[in-house]
Amino acid sequence: MITKFGSQRCSLKLACRLFGILLACSLTSQAAGPESWPEFRGPQGNGIAVSPAETAGVPLTWSEKENIVWKTEIPLQGWSTPIILDGQIWLTTATEEGHDFYVLTLDQESGQILRNEMLFHSDNPEALGNDVNSYASPSATIEKGRVYVHFGSYGTACLDTHTGDILWKREDLPCRHYRGPGSSVVLFEDLLLLTFDGADLQYLAALDKNTGETVWKTDRSTEWPDVDEHGEVLREGDFRKAFTTPHLVVQKERTLLFSQGSYGAFAYDARTGKELWKVAHGAYSPAPCAVSGNNLVYIPLGRGAQEIRAMKLSDSDKPVEEEAVWTIAGKQVPAEPSPLLVNGLFYLLSNDGIVTCLDAATGEEYWSERIGGNYMASPIYADGRIYCAGVRKKTTVLQEGRRFEKLAVNELDEGMLASPVVVGSALYLRTKTHLYRIETGD
Secondary structure, X not given: OEOOOOOHHHHHHHHHHHHHHHHHXXXXXXXXXXXXXXXXXXXXXXXXXXXXXXXXXXXXXXXXXXXXXXXXXXXXXXXXXXXXXXXXXEEEEEOOOOOEEEEEEEEOOOOOEEEEEEEEEOOOOOOOOOOOOOOOOOOOEEEOOEEEEEEOEOOEXXXXXXXXXXXXXXXXXXXXXXXXXXXXXXXXXXXXXXXXXXXXXXXXXXXXXXXXXXXXXXXXXXXXXXXXXXXXEOOOHHHOOOOOXXXXXXXXXXXEEEEEEOOEEEEEEOOOOOXXXXXXXXXXXXXXXXXXXXXXXXXXXXXXXXXXXXXXXXXXOOOEEEEEEEEEEOOOOOOOOOOEEEOOEEEXXXXXXXXXXXXXXOOOEEEEEEOOOOOOOOOEEEOOEEEEEOOOOEEEEEEOOXXXXXXXXXXXXXXXXXXXXXXXXXXXXXXXXXXXXXXXOO
16 A cells, blocks of 8 residues: 655644544434445446535545545456545456456555455356456445445355455356446345346346345347347347436335347346336447436437437326437447436446537537546545546546536546546446545644
């Protein structure tokens, strides 16, 4: 671990923060609700770091010599987004060849690695075939006392966050990921929701979070367009798999689970796994998460079509209206970064650095600007700003709003494929080699 402080004030601030935590723990009337980033897309599942009032003071500028509270080297390789709760940071990593899979715990205040434990081993992992994914790309999810760690078909585990004990494991959920796993896990009531979209099998599963037992499993009912009259598959691999993470929409008497696969987007009943809606399309290998708001769900389709559809929600037997309210397609649409929906505005960050702002209700474009760089990580919103973490060392910060305004461009030693995280006034960035806590010294 490398720890850097720009001044004595920064050192004093860290000491005061540590004392404050100890004092708070001794009080009987603590503030309700710990600060957290409990899953891939944050506390609300949409990339938004709670309310601006609770994230005031998130850094606008930083560098290797500015506003770095700590910097910790992360062993091996992994692109999973860090998750944070109760002073602990959890993330995953794996050997580059995919034989061994690890979970790490870091102290949120100091950045010290508290736990580095191998959970799974594979004698014959399938080669990734590219350098934009890893064997530890799915993000974990956490709740009081338990963390749920996932490596796709290589294994899923539940650990006690206090002792680190493994409470249950699953290694019997098959899927040929082809390019490695990418779908993160989501908690819903007593269920852990998993997504398996491989070259061979495509299905969703819900595990009992307490025991790890399968509660439901639903195969995709995809109507494949590339099968000949004899049932022979004409195109495999990339044209079957997906990397999407489920998005939940709560209605009066049910919760919808939206999930995109190759050639089809679906909505399921989250409690039972029953398929409630699907739409066929011509895209494949999707990765971005859906997002919802204003009685609409915004569904990225994937490569090939490069399209997002804004669909009207319904509480009838068919939960989604047949026709899209509006669509956007073309080079502005990302293949990997997930969209953001903030204060009635819909933001897209394309892989090659085009940021687009639309009216979320109508699809009207307010602006579309190239910010430079390449992007795989999903942008987040905090403190009135949009943070875009690039593959090539730079993070660009934009002002939220109907007018384009670039506020800052910040550079670290390495680029990022994991998405940014904000908890309180601190920004956490996982680069290809390190995890940083970034915070001002004021």
